[in-house]
Amino acid sequence: MGSDEAYNFVFKVVLIGESGVGKSNLLSRFTKNEFNHDTRTTIGVEFSTRTVQLSGFTIKAQIWDTAGLERYRAITSAYYRGAVGALLVYDITKHLTYESVERWLKELYEHADPHIVVMLVGNKIDLESERSVPTEEAKDFAEKKGLLFLETSALESTNVEAAFNNVLAEIHKKVSSKQVVRGSINAVSLNTSRAENTEENKPCCRNI
Amino acid sequence: MTLHSPSQDPVQEWGEEEEDGAVFGITLRREPVPPSSDAAELSTAFGFVQYHTVKVRRLKAATLERLVTHLLDPKHQEPDFIRVFLSTHRAFTSTSTLIELLTLPPVIRLWLEEYSEDFHEPPQYESLRLLCMHLRHRLCFRRLAQTAATLLKSESASQHSSESLQQEPRDQEDGGETSTKEEDKHSFMDFPVREIAEQLTRLDSDLFVRVVPFHCLGCVWSQRDKKENRNLAPTVRATISQFNAVTNRVITSLLCPSSPAQRARIIERWIAVAQVRCRQLKNFSSLRAILSALQSNAVYRLKKTWAAVSRSANYLNMLRILCFPQWSSHTDYQHVNTWLGFCPQSFSGGVVPYLGTYLTVLTMLDTALTDTVEGGLINFEKRRREFEILSQIRQLQTSCSRYSLPVNPHITAWLQAHTLLTDQESYELSRDLEPPVDPCPTSPNSWSSRLLTKKLAL
Numbered sequence: 001m002g003s004d005e006a007y008n009f010v011f012k013v014v015l016i017g018e019s020g021v022g023k024s025n026l027l028s029r030f031t032k033n034e035f036n037h038d039t040r041t042t043i044g045v046e047f048s049t050r051t052v053q054l055s056g057f058t059i060k061a062q063i064w065d066t067a068g069l070e071r072y073r074a075i076t077s078a079y080y081r082g083a084v085g086a087l088l089v090y091d092i093t094k095h096l097t098y099e100s101v102e103r104w105l106k107e108l109y110e111h112a113d114p115h116i117v118v119m120l121v122g123n124k125i126d127l128e129s130e131r132s133v134p135t136e137e138a139k140d141f142a143e144k145k146g147l148l149f150l151e152t153s154a155l156e157s158t159n160v161e162a163a164f165n166n167v168l169a170e171i172h173k174k175v176s177s178k179q180v181v182r183g184s185i186n187a188v189s190l191n192t193s194r195a196e197n198t199e200e201n202k203p204c205c206r207n208i
Numbered sequence: 209m210t211l212h213s214p215s216q217d218p219v220q221e222w223g224e225e226e227e228d229g230a231v232f233g234i235t236l237r238r239e240p241v242p243p244s245s246d247a248a249e250l251s252t253a254f255g256f257v258q259y260h261t262v263k264v265r266r267l268k269a270a271t272l273e274r275l276v277t278h279l280l281d282p283k284h285q286e287p288d289f290i291r292v293f294l295s296t297h298r299a300f301t302s303t304s305t306l307i308e309l310l311t312l313p314p315v316i317r318l319w320l321e322e323y324s325e326d327f328h329e330p331p332q333y334e335s336l337r338l339l340c341m342h343l344r345h346r347l348c349f350r351r352l353a354q355t356a357a358t359l360l361k362s363e364s365a366s367q368h369s370s371e372s373l374q375q376e377p378r379d380q381e382d383g384g385e386t387s388t389k390e391e392d393k394h395s396f397m398d399f400p401v402r403e404i405a406e407q408l409t410r411l412d413s414d415l416f417v418r419v420v421p422f423h424c425l426g427c428v429w430s431q432r433d434k435k436e437n438r439n440l441a442p443t444v445r446a447t448i449s450q451f452n453a454v455t456n457r458v459i460t461s462l463l464c465p466s467s468p469a470q471r472a473r474i475i476e477r478w479i480a481v482a483q484v485r486c487r488q489l490k491n492f493s494s495l496r497a498i499l500s501a502l503q504s505n506a507v508y509r510l511k512k513t514w515a516a517v518s519r520s521a522n523y524l525n526m527l528r529i530l531c532f533p534q535w536s537s538h539t540d541y542q543h544v545n546t547w548l549g550f551c552p553q554s555f556s557g558g559v560v561p562y563l564g565t566y567l568t569v570l571t572m573l574d575t576a577l578t579d580t581v582e583g584g585l586i587n588f589e590k591r592r593r594e595f596e597i598l599s600q601i602r603q604l605q606t607s608c609s610r611y612s613l614p615v616n617p618h619i620t621a622w623l624q625a626h627t628l629l630t631d632q633e634s635y636e637l638s639r640d641l642e643p644p645v646d647p648c649p650t651s652p653n654s655w656s657s658r659l660l661t662k663k664l665a666l
Contacts, residue, residue: 024575068429068567071448073631074455074500075564111505
């Protein structure tokens with residue numbers, strides 16, 4: 001950590017979802033507890049980074065987690081700005097956390113770039129016996145909304161790498177296919193709920 | 209003749225030793241042999257220093273009983289053990305259990321003198337009463353019993369004043385405050401920049417010194433959202449309410465009917481408060497709060513206003529880094545972090561940190577390290593790591609006594625009495641002031657910014 005290695009892209013990815021679903025755990029797994037080795041270096045760094053190789057490119061993933069900061073209003077309001085990917089996490093054993101997914105999506109699309117790559121993540125599959133959200137149900141929902149989907153276990157490290165890497169690969173794909181060049185917003189299918197406010201759909205008006 | 213100390217690391221991890229109910233980490237350390245009279249002569253004569261290897265044991269994990277035994281065994285204890293234990297014990301046991309287990313006067317004395325917040329349990333003060341009772345039963349504890357009784361008296365006496373403090377924090381989520389006349393009488397532009405920063409620092413440091421470090425631990429603070437824990441960590445929440453009040457004050461001062469040029473002057477003034485004065489006063493809480501307000505959705509989108517903001521100051525570069533970290537290299541970020549005082553390495557005056565940094569680190573530590581290790585032993589290494597952070601907080605709290613700031617009732621009233629806006633309200637006000645326009649080529653767009661990132665990185 002802290003070395004300025006050469007990279008081709010920096011992608012900001014945010015973790016969202018109800019508290020207690022294991023967002024920080026996923027992050028901690030993915031960044032391999034790097035802050036673990038030297039606490040001092042992480043003081044003041046609000047995100048964790050990990051560099052990954054994807055089809056010959058070096059991609060630096062900056063993963064933002066609101067760990068401990070949820071009550072700072074202004075801090076969380078700028079959280080989505082500049083994010084090109086999001087992991088929307090729920091707990092497969094707590095149906096309420098899944099029901100709130102729609103609310104999180106709305107907030108995300110209101111404040112983030114409309115082209116943002118979103119993955120719906122059902123965490124805690126190590127607790128299969130307590131499952132209350134069927135895989136198929138979440139999968140169908142994700143498909144309908146145009147989201148990527150994966151189930152993970154941060155505890156057992158199942159699918160954690162895959163979840164982050166798939167999101168990064170999808171972002172990279174969008175970037176290289178120039179799908180997201182200004183004015184081509186129709187190339188990305190958008191959540192219908194957002195059509196109510198057409199102004200919000202214009203990508204570069206979003207944050208100004 | 210010069211002597212060279214050995215170049216290799218004098219400390220070496222050697223392994224672990226397991227005993228009944230405890231795991232010790234063993235390190236080997238090379239230390240110079242203290243010169244006895246004979247050896248001293250030898251070493252001056254031959255120019256060498258004798259080293260010997262010292263085996264250092266560090267308690268890594270143990271049962272509660274074993275931890276307490278270790279506490280009572282100063283001979284075999286690592287120097288910080290008692291402090292780590294007292295700072296963090298409520299993460300793995302309760303105060304009353306500990307009272308039952310403790311029998312050693314020096315530990316109880318340190319507890320009463322330096323960690324008395326553990327006994328702050330109004331209105332009944334059960335633990336303190338229990339401790340008084342325990343101490344009274346034994347002769348050797350007579351003096352300590354007096355200390356405890358005095359603490360109980362002063363706690364009860366200060367209960368009234370602390371009650372009024374608890375009502376004081378203006379928690380915005382509980383909302384519902386309206387503006388007072390004070391706000392209308394004074395305008396932000398009339399107040400001297402220095403005095404605004406001084407009042408902010410006075411308010412911030414007052415709240416920060418009251419923070420109970422233990423409340424910042426992940427196991428306490430990360431429970432904050434669960435309904436039944438709503439009253440947890442009031443001292444931490446008070447600092448956050450103040451932080452939110454400052455951001456709100458900045459936002460409301462900007463979202464009143466005015467021209468872009470007028471708003472630009474207000475932004476410049478707030479930046480002067482933050483960048484020049486708060487920074488001088490090492491008040492990183494308000495500094496961060498003001499910058500966050502300027503980045504909030506409602507203010508950030510005021511394009512005409514920002515266009516009228518003077519570019520002379522270098523703060524724009526800093527704002528750019530804060531707003532678009534994906535544009536900047538890691539070094540930039542570290543620079544800004546150091547600049548913002550997130551890693552205050554040296555300080556001669558008072559420092560008020562942005563507590564959020566510590567809350568994040570402690571939440572992540574709590575996430576990454578388990579509470580117990582194999583065999584259900586308490587993971588004391590985790591507590592040691594947390595203690596490092598808690599002691600930094602304590603150190604900064606001590607530094608706050610070096611502030612001596614005058615009270616300015618007008619500015620304080622102006623800072624505290626104001627209309628509270630929700631994010632939605634401020635966003636709507638902002639759109640009334642500067643209605644959204646068509647897509648414009650100069651606007652920051654995260655996708656196009658990647659090209660810049662590329663340029664910076666390669």
